[in-house]
Amino acid sequence: MLKIYNTLTQKKDEFKPLNGNKVGMYACGMTVYDKPHIGHARKEIAMDLVIRWLRYLDYDLTYVRNFTDVDDKIIQRANEREMSITELTEDNIEAFYRAVDALGLVRPDVEPKATEHIPHIIAMVEKLIENSIAYEVNGSVYFGVDKFKGYGKLSGRNIDDMIAGSRVSVEEDKQNPLDFVLWKTSKPNEPSWESPWGSGRPGWHIECSAMSTTYLGNNFDIHAGGRDLIFPHHENEIAQAEGATGEKFVNYWVHNGFLTVEGEKMSKSLNNFITVDDALQKYHPEVLRYFMLATHYRTPIDFAMSRLSDSERQLTYFYDTLEQLNAFAEKATGLPERDEHAEKFLNEFESSLNDDFNTPRVYAALFAIFTHLNNVLPSKKIRPSGEVLRGYQEVLKIASSILGFIDKEPVAIKEEIKNVQIKRLGVNRTEIETLIAERNEKRKERDFAAADAIRDKLLELKIVIKDTPQGTNWTIGQ
């Protein structure tokens, strides 16, 4: 039984889809005014796991993720760069896809853009006016927060408290300072669309209400996004959608925790803005994915590049073990058999993810089974049969297909990781390999003092070597 923490109820709720096993999920995508950063990566990776898990549970999932490709920031940025809005948003959408593909994220079933849904947006605004919840002033349309009884139910606020707070600015067109704009009359040189209220453009929240209900219906199962969107974005989405349709909008609200960089929120002004590209210059995408899932999705992550090294090391450990497992399992001719270790792992895996997607608990289970493998694989005496080994492969394959790591060919991926390390640490590969060859000469001559001296020299270059019957391997230490 799957339990999901629901922001609306503020507790873990048992997940019950609206229509049999059909599930509709909408996740707020990027406002594409800039390149994706690691905060976006965190959110996408967290939601990717949710999607894979729901599908594993055999739900027939429709996953919708939008692009917001018109808003103040986009207009401003396009003007600064003297490019058209379309050029800017297309560039950034492309960058988003590059990042998302590198990280191995499942593509949504539908990826609507705000600019392609203006008619839906206008229709929703009209409906809100018809329902006397929204009002028009000078070509702009506002949502009247005190005309919608449930305003504040997601974020746990009430209108009076918010007005009492000093930070709401008073705008003369608004009936209530908390009212927000649904349709904005456009200034010259701004993108605009014809509407019943003159030419204008959508407000900041309406696009998600319009697009989600268009593809998933007035009432659907899951709506996701970053914590920061709870207020006002998601609060307003509820107000708009429910105000327009009169139906309950979303059953489960899922929000991922924030990612800070060295204790502070990322921002251009603090100069701690890390794009996905920046991170992937230094660490393999799978390392980044592993890192993000090592923390529960609702727990805040304080990001530091150096922390990725831990993840890199652990992934390498898994792949080293997997390489051995595969080699021994290959010899099996029979069908996979699951022993108690395999069963225990799978049970723990499933119950952890069913408990609000608890990935850190999955990691503990992974370490348990991998330790067991390392205990058992090297010794011919206690090594299980090939069929049992194939049973391990089978359960690990299930897990890795959800986790999105440890799911590649070990030798190839270790080489990829090594290449990223070489680039990151500025290591000279030829130099290393020459030194290793020299050392092996000395070892053959049993001149261990000379051999050890070379090894020390390599160690200074952060190179750690490992002698095996098949030859000498080297890895890069941290």
Add this chain to the structure above:
RNA sequence: GGCGCCUUCGCCAAGUGGUAAGGCAGAGGUCUGCAAAAUCUCCAUCUCCGGUUCGAAUCCGGAAGGCGCCUCCA
């Protein structure tokens, strides 16, 4: 001023009433020419103060520190 979140071993991180998962680092052992890798053993009473309870890291009240939102934000 309002709303919400967080504080668990040196570091990362699970745990939401039943007596502290896991990883990294560290110490010691096995293995190894020596190493490395792997493995084994050891390594916390949960920011503080009160309360509820047979029993609390987990619930309640208070304090301290940190963070987020209330303006665009994953």
